[in-house]
Amino acid sequence: MVRCFLIHTVCPISALSAGECRVLYSRVFGPDEAVLSEELQELNPEERRLLQKEKVAVVARQVHSAVTLSREASGRQLVEMVPGEEVLALQDADSGVARLRAGDPFNEEMSVLWLGVQSLGFTLVCEPHENLLLAEGTLRNLTRHCLEHLHMLGPGSEVLLKSSRIDVLLSRLLPHGQLLFLNHRFAQSLEKEVAAYMAK
């Protein structure tokens, strides 16, 4: 299963200081792994929540540096995109996958898939035995929907104020972190539901 889905900043932005990384949306699926591990039993709920937020921040920072290094290496210039060019932005996006060792920061080893679209990163943290082909496709699909429904190519802050839309998107396309084998018909059916929700 997918352990978490994040949207965060990835490149130097005027609004933030250099190297700082802001998490705009994070959704961790399933119970907190600290609850079920022996070593972390003594933590109280407050500490567990803090630990989870820290783990998410660590992942965001790792992806931040991975995207930076990848863009540096490929030498491509970032082209400004405006709303309406979502498909192009997605085609142009950098993508990659990294390995997170056990304990750093999750209890078990994880694979992190990321998509860097302009100055935002979309990240999936999966268990390593997952079907990464399917995960990659799902991530692209999720990113496309987020870009479109939340007008993320513009300067707006809808991602912060309309996070419930992402929740609903995830509940259909990645329910409880489960990757789904959806052919175009099944996907269409789910996307219709999502679009109906977004229209309200």
Place this chain on the structure above:
Amino acid sequence: MYSHGSESLMKQAREIQEPELQKFYSRLVKLLQGKELGHETVDSLQRLHLILSATKYTRTLPSELRTRLLSLLSSPVEQLQVLSSAVLREMSPLSGEELNYIQENVGHLNSHTAALLLSKAGTRADLSSVCVQLLRGLDNRPSEAPAHSLMHTLPVLNTILTHSPECLTEDHITLLSKRLVDWLCYASTVQGGGASSGRFFTGPRSRQPVPIAELDGSSVSGNFFTVLCVGQGFTEDQWMNVYSFSMLHHWLLTYHSVSIGNSTVETANRSQLSLSHSFSNDDRSEVDGSLVSMVSATSSSSRLLPPKERLREKAFQYCQRIIEQSDRKAQKKTDTDLQKACLVEAVCILDCVCVEDASLVFRTFPSIKGLFGRLSPDLSFARVLLPIAQFYLNHGEMAAVDCESVWKLVFGQFPAELFNDPFLAHELLRFLRLNLEKFQLGVPQYTHFFPNLLKFLAWDSPAVVDDFVDLLPSLVTPVTAVELLHTLLDLPCLSATLILQLRSTCLPISEQGGRGLLSLDAFRNPSFRGLFLFMLRGEAGSGDTIDRLSTLHDLLAEAADWPRVVHCAQTVPVLLHIYFSTVVMVADEKLLAHLILVMLERSSILLKIPTYVKEIHRVFSCHLLRMCKLWPSLVVDQSHELVEFAGISGNVYSKEELYTHVVWVLGEYLSVSCDSRCSVRLITSCFETLEAVLFEITSSGTPDGTVCPAPRVITTLMSALAKLASRSHDLIPRVSLFLSKLRTVTRSGSVAWCSDEEDLVAIVTRGEELWSLLKAPGVAQSVLTPSHHITTPQWHRDTNVAMPLQLRALTSLTHPQ
């Protein structure tokens, strides 16, 4: 995309003051008390979520607000379900009363409430109760439950069994196994309700059941429904088919990987049953009567197979069908991608069931072989071929199948042609990592492909260096060690070569201008072809390195600031440390001697990237020291090359670190006590070489005029000379003469070869210490060339020391403290 506006919004949410927050809470409570919950309520709930999630510490909500939010979980409006679930997820755990409230009032557990319960589960018992609630819903569905109410059941269960598989009891597992079989193989094959037949006039007459279709449009004749079937609308059990297949692999891994621990009789029955099934493909038929007598009465047909075994059999059939369906030409690109993903999944599941039941291997191998034959020529299916390779690795031996072609493809072709695919790199390296032991036992020749494997590292070091930290030790063998060292040192060159290779295929021959012109021309130049081809070789064994290596470095000089090359250069020192740490464990003295020669030779033949050369020298120095400490006789063995290196005074300036260490090991280990082959002549010739260099660098005119030798070099040279002299006393007068001259010269003021006052004082002090030490040759010898039993004391063996130690130990044990 992330503007100042967004940043200030986040700041506001984080820094909202308590009084304002309380006002907000009460306003929200008022809104929630109203009958109609409109846009303003939704907006406020959204803002509440932002405020709560923006901080790292948990805020407390007034209890009335919490209660209101709980009641929203069962709201008919999904937006309110979503928002209340999201808000409550950010809060402290749910109390017992709140949990009871949810159980009683939320009735049929909707997806968002389930998410909340999962996220707030505090113990395994909490997860078990969610599980029980869900399965109860599965068994007895209330008639008024909405159409898609079952759909989140399997994802939630998958989550539970990820974190805590023990939450499902044997009964649960049996129940689910049966349901999974139903959904996987007996879902309806007609299109679901709400399917429009596309015609303008739809009356009851035209509402005939329309069958579903394959991805290429052909009909699904007689076969069962799978994820690769399409229709205008879908029934509930077809949806469950999708959800079941999506979690099937994980289910089998969790509950089927452990052997069920049955008696041999049952196992025999099971394998005979599988054997009998190979005679009849249609699973609904009875087994051939003649075989029934061999099989116990309780397992005479597949229907009466225990649920787990039946699920395994059905999983097998489903995957075979997927493999067949993937050969069809899909009409849409997304479906083509899905076919690839399904193939990967199907092969993984087949691998899983074959591991569990070895008799299935013979039924499975034909289709796997067929897949391999069909897909191996097409590199776009590389990621599908990796699970196939895993299957071959796990079961190839059992089926007595030759796997050579598989390894040639995976290690020979993939890295050479697909090194720039980050996903393939990740998966291939992971495949290697997970099966390292199997490879070392069964396919030991994989180590010969290290030049190919290193291409992944050369292309994208930051992404895969972590994998190589784990893989590199296994690649270091006595056979590959020398060539591997050369290859690691030239990894930045490989990086540049790969870039040129890609550019060369992308850019037209006649392009003028642009970056990389010189090196690209060189790459395309036939007279330099051999150099680049050597870099791009896939297998080891064709030679440790090439003669014209420095030519290659000159040709690639402009690549020294390409980001990819720089990233690569940064990882090489780390890998060299791992290399050397491993090689001292597997190499014999002869090989280590060879490696020392390589180090000395390569110290001047490296790609000129700023700080790269220095870092490599530092690694060399560190490990030269370690190797000589482990095998002191190495120094005498390689004395000729080491002394030659030490005799080049230019090395003092260009390779200061390495030079210092070479001189040090010469001084320390060039003695009879380390190796009996050490003669007086050897000591004398080494002495004379070092003496000459020391004279040269401390004479008034330095070659450069501006650069001074590092003080450490001078003191090391002095100490080395003193040590050598202490072993051959004829040399003592020469050293003493030099040291006294040194004192005289420095007394008269500053010197050209040392600019810093303090350094000069340190050098002179050391000189004086050595000079006074050498006045008593016997003392000098025992200090500067201590015998073995002093440098490696084993006090318990010493007859004088052992007794008192033993007595002291016994006393402290027997006396109560």
